[in-house]
Amino acid sequence: MLPLSLLLSLALSLPEPACAQGSQDSFAEEMAGLEPYDLSSTPLDERDARLLKESGYRLEDRYIFASSQTSPVGREDLSFILEDLRSRRRLQALLQMDMIFNRNDFQKKLPEPDRETLRVIARMYWGILPSATRKDLKPYFSAQEISEMNLEMSLGPLPPPRIAEKATPPEPAPPLPRPAARSVPAPSASAPAEQNTTPASAPAPLSVLAAAAAPLAIAANIPASLPRPAAPALPAAAPIQTAPQVPATPAATAVDKPIPPVSQPAAATPQIPNTAAAMPSAAPTATTTVIPASATPAPAFPIIPAPAPLPPAQPAAPSPLPSAPAAPLPASPTPAQPPAPAPAPTAALERVPVYAPSASFSPEGFKVFLATAPYPREVKALLELLATHAREPERRTALGIVRDLLPSLLLDSSRSGRHGSSVLVEQGKDMLRPGNIQIALNDAPMILRWKKLFGKRTVRLPDDPGYYEALGLRPPALDAASRDKAPEREITEEEGTVAVYKDGSLRLRLSPEQLAGELLAALLEADARLKGWPSDIHLRLRSAAARNRFWRAYAKAQGRQPLLDPESLTAYQEWLERPEDWADLFFQTMERDPSVELRLLESAGLLSSEEASAALERLPKGKTVPQEGVKELPVSGPYARESWLETERLARESQ
């Protein structure tokens, strides 16, 4: 029991995310200039909103604030904060389940109250539990329940309840085991009425999860400003459940005392104007009832409370943030306004699933998935290569996207735009819906070659008709530009394996290991897009480093270098031996120069000199802008950079 209590105390004393702590100031400096997360444009999933609120975050107007912070949470911060919070929830859920099994000598057959508690915990956290744990928990659920939970886990939350349904009588909470000797105070008259109407299957707040710590007399690390809906949230008619036999402890007996409503002083619970008005069903009282965690130990068993409703965003509410993001909020609380007439918060109530990268990867499970996956044979071969040779954590991230989101994977150079390797296309707004991501790999770049007086000149060209249409050009009239024409022969030369067409035009042939590496890079870019990271040089570096890491693992397993085209092989060897040089070239080609591109197309005969001159004239002239001193280039968001450096660290440490 001692190690368990030690573990639990560690879990409960886990630090708050960086954004929620005092280091926010320096962090905010680093993040200065980044866009805050806007709830009105991208509403949160209700579960995430609740998770944030229970962890001390404030959802006010259109923005999210960490506790005691005045700067809103940045758009790219949010996914990390949510990941962190989910991770801590996961640990707490595992500890709670471990306690249940521990007191039953790790027997699989549990007494009914414990079994029901376990089912409630597992149901609440099914989506964030490790796959091995989910597998262990399957015997406690019916096949239909498993199917429903898996469906919600992979496809996101179920459609939101209609507004009219909010007024219907609440469903009774599922029977939960609770100590028989303990009494739960009846809900006070001022208890929010809507709390009875919230679904009982919602996740428990941190205070409830911490309840399992009460028998161990471990203080929960709960934010002082966290509303505690547990006790007043229970319907008055809810029967008190019978609890398993657990020895009473001083901490547990303290629950018998009714929880007094405490009106916090002004500084303790700052309230933002109109926050309560933003919640149509909020308590009509002028003060907020807040219970400090240290004053009222939680009951010994988890109670599923009626969760606080998601505050609908108020598009019409004035927000001072866009004009003054760092404006200090009022230090003293403003009394909450009486609930306004309920607006129609349809947009705000829409549940938006939030992307969570895959936490685990099972090669066997993926093999089973691939057997029935709707991909052609060539793509399956690439995915098998990734499953075999890609390193963690890139493998589970990339193949997790394939497994969960079923992106459309194409080997088609005519759909890869101007990209030399791959292009990621978002089909539709919701990337989290299966099939809404499209990745087109440039499997055969077109080569244009002509002789010069001394030597020859070779240019790699895109063969996407859309690229030429955008420039007002016709695609090159070459056999190689048409994917319908078959090559005459294949030869191996300095460019690699090249398909030669009837008119002498050429196409490069890329090996499966090269295409698999490009696919891995594109999937990691999709992962970054899903996380909301801005597309910048560090994203490219991260994807390219993961690709190189895959090739190195492939080379190690096969005992030979991967078959890459000469440029890719040069870059790969450079990454292995001279990582600084490798990154330098990325930075130096960070900007695309349209004038260079136009001259290249002109020299390739795809653009007449008049057309090229006219297009060059139309280009903006920016190089003559006078500049004082050395201009510091903006540093992009830290997450892509840190993720790239982490990939590099893993690669270099395993060398």
Place this chain on the structure above:
Amino acid sequence: MNALLLSLLLGTLYADEPAFIPYTPPGGTFTCELPPGWSALEERSVRGISSRMFGPRDDERVRPAYHIHQVQKDTPGFIPLMEGLKRELRCEGACARIATPMQAWRISERGAKVFEVRESRLFPQETLPAEPVMLHHFYAFIPDKEDYFIVKLTVDEDAFDAYRSEFRRFLQKFRILSSRR
């Protein structure tokens, strides 16, 4: 009168020389002088700290850029200076690098190795249309106790001659400010 003539003569001689701008990155590891119109960026990198300075875009296909890396000993994948030098000069497999012989220089009161490398690379990377471009790198490896600095200027081969004197001037003004140990 003579003094006036002398000052006019000197003014004529130095009229075309641009006023170089002192620059110290936020990390404060070194100081240098940059030509006007350059932009700078410093950040953590794979094996230490990297500062990059980009020149104004002219007619060359490749934008000139200084890359200054402080390679730190306690980072994953660290290799000592001499091994790093060997790797820079080595050319195996698909690489198309030609290096000049090394020269010994005195930079920031330290014995440094200076050399040049020409290599052909596809430019731009990962975007089409692209074609092989000959790049010219000027390198200086400067020891700093157990760490070392790599100072590198990368330009288009077509314009490298104009940058050779610039690289020498840059190295003369380059000062390592503080060692980590």
